[in-house]
Amino acid sequence: MSTLVIRNGTLIDGTGSPPLRNDALVIEGNRIASVGVLPAHVPLGDPQKVRVIDAAGQWIMPGLIDAHVHLSYGYPTLKGEGRGRNSSRAELTALKAARSAQKVLRAGVTSISVPGGTWFTDVGVRDAIKLGLMEGPRVYCAGRMIVTYGCIEDDEPSWVGSPDHIIGKLCNTADEMVTEVRRQAKHGVNFIKMADSRSGESQMISKQEIAAVVGEAHRRNLRVAIHSRGSGSTRAAAEAGVDWIIHADLATDADLEAVAKAGIPIMPTATFLHTVIDLGNRLGPEQVQLDINRMKRHFDNLVTIMHRAREFGIKLLCGTDTGNNEFTRYGELHAKEAEILVTYGGFTPMEAIVACTRDNALAVGLAGDVGVLQPGKLADIIILKQDPLADIRVLQGGRHLAAVIKDGKPVALGEADAAVDRPLALSPA
Numbered sequence: 001m002s003t004l005v006i007r008n009g010t011l012i013d014g015t016g017s018p019p020l021r022n023d024a025l026v027i028e029g030n031r032i033a034s035v036g037v038l039p040a041h042v043p044l045g046d047p048q049k050v051r052v053i054d055a056a057g058q059w060i061m062p063g064l065i066d067a068h069v070h071l072s073y074g075y076p077t078l079k080g081e082g083r084g085r086n087s088s089r090a091e092l093t094a095l096k097a098a099r100s101a102q103k104v105l106r107a108g109v110t111s112i113s114v115p116g117g118t119w120f121t122d123v124g125v126r127d128a129i130k131l132g133l134m135e136g137p138r139v140y141c142a143g144r145m146i147v148t149y150g151c152i153e154d155d156e157p158s159w160v161g162s163p164d165h166i167i168g169k170l171c172n173t174a175d176e177m178v179t180e181v182r183r184q185a186k187h188g189v190n191f192i193k194m195a196d197s198r199s200g201e202s203q204m205i206s207k208q209e210i211a212a213v214v215g216e217a218h219r220r221n222l223r224v225a226i227h228s229r230g231s232g233s234t235r236a237a238a239e240a241g242v243d244w245i246i247h248a249d250l251a252t253d254a255d256l257e258a259v260a261k262a263g264i265p266i267m268p269t270a271t272f273l274h275t276v277i278d279l280g281n282r283l284g285p286e287q288v289q290l291d292i293n294r295m296k297r298h299f300d301n302l303v304t305i306m307h308r309a310r311e312f313g314i315k316l317l318c319g320t321d322t323g324n325n326e327f328t329r330y331g332e333l334h335a336k337e338a339e340i341l342v343t344y345g346g347f348t349p350m351e352a353i354v355a356c357t358r359d360n361a362l363a364v365g366l367a368g369d370v371g372v373l374q375p376g377k378l379a380d381i382i383i384l385k386q387d388p389l390a391d392i393r394v395l396q397g398g399r400h401l402a403a404v405i406k407d408g409k410p411v412a413l414g415e416a417d418a419a420v421d422r423p424l425a426l427s428p429a
């Protein structure tokens with residue numbers, strides 16, 4: 001078993017405790033063996049047995065977790081690639097997803113939660129990483145989102161239905177939903193993603209249907225998450241026992257009370273809206289093909305929810321929706337939500353770091369096992385050249401990384417492939 005020792009530097013352990021001067025963080029295999037004074041038995045002088053990283057003048061913290069990334073929507077589009085509706089060919093999508101996952105890891109994101117994708121691409125990418133075929137973050141994924149007529153991702157006309165290449169899986173009764181849960185379970189998803197209406201304009205999935213999905217999923221040891229912007233769907237989801245709620249923009253205080261009572265977190269995912277608004281303001285709304293005023297309203301709602309949720313004692317998870325569009329680029333935005341929590345949500349930088357490390361571990365099925373730097377935990381660690389507590393933006397884009405360690409192994413932070421990583425016309429500055 002190999003030993004890796006990180007010496008010196010400032011330790012931010014992910015629990016919210018004040019930063020500490022680090023003497024030695026010792027990693028044995030893929031887990032943290034000790035934090036604090038260097039144990040006498042570690043043979044520092046033997047490079048065959050121990051590799052040492054000197055982090056003097058640097059900051060050590062848990063690897064970032066982005067709790068909302070889509071790998072298989074088919075982005076980025078490639079020059080010369082034929083375009084149809086929705087994502088492109090399954091085979092090409094799988095290869096792109098694999099490459100995108102590598103970019104995510106090189107940005108210091110050691111785990112991602114993937115709430116929905118095409119085919120079972122994400123399951124394949126997850127397993128390729130797990131089996132050592134390629135480098136990448138830990139992936140915890142859903143399959144196609146369970147939707148009813150008119151929900152987000154039921155974008156085809158009803159006479160077309162729900163072809164295999166789209167992101168939604170049309171299920172119009174509780175029985176059909178349960179069958180789909182069983183099918184996805186058989187194919188190896190980690191959790192089930194349900195999705196209500198796009199903007200919360202009306203409730204399109206009933207509480208009984210959500211409860212049916214939750215019952216079947218939990219029996220099979222799968223979690224359930226839901227895209228819910230509306231009030232009714234948020235309340236129904238909380239009462240039906242989902243594991244986390246994505247967005248919740250239009251939740252009333254009574255809805256938030258139900259969420260608090262259920263003890264489940266909310267993942268606002270304001271990053272996508274912020275990115276659209278920013279691009280729309282700079283390039284003109286026609287460039288992003290989305291209604292900027294509507295996006296602004298949703299963003300303001302989410303900021304209100306961030307404050308109200310905390311007053312209700314509801315935990316907030318950090319997700320960005322990276323990969324849901326051409327301009328939410330892999331590797332760039334994964335820590336943007338932390339900045340938004342600080343700038344708009346009333347969080348301190350330390351609280352934002354805890355949200356996207358320790359607390360986000362729940363959304364990757366590893367609560368208590370990853371996201372904090374303590375003995376016995378999985379060794380997912382980043383080392384930064386600048387202090388993220390002084391400026392939370394230091395976490396973004398991998399620009400200030402000195403090292404990324406995933407599962408106890410240092411990741412090569414080589415130059416990105418210019419042919420694919422060329423700046424897009426719409427790329428955020």
Ligand SMILES: [Zn+2]
Nearest residue numbers: 068070321324
């Ligand atoms: Zn999403």
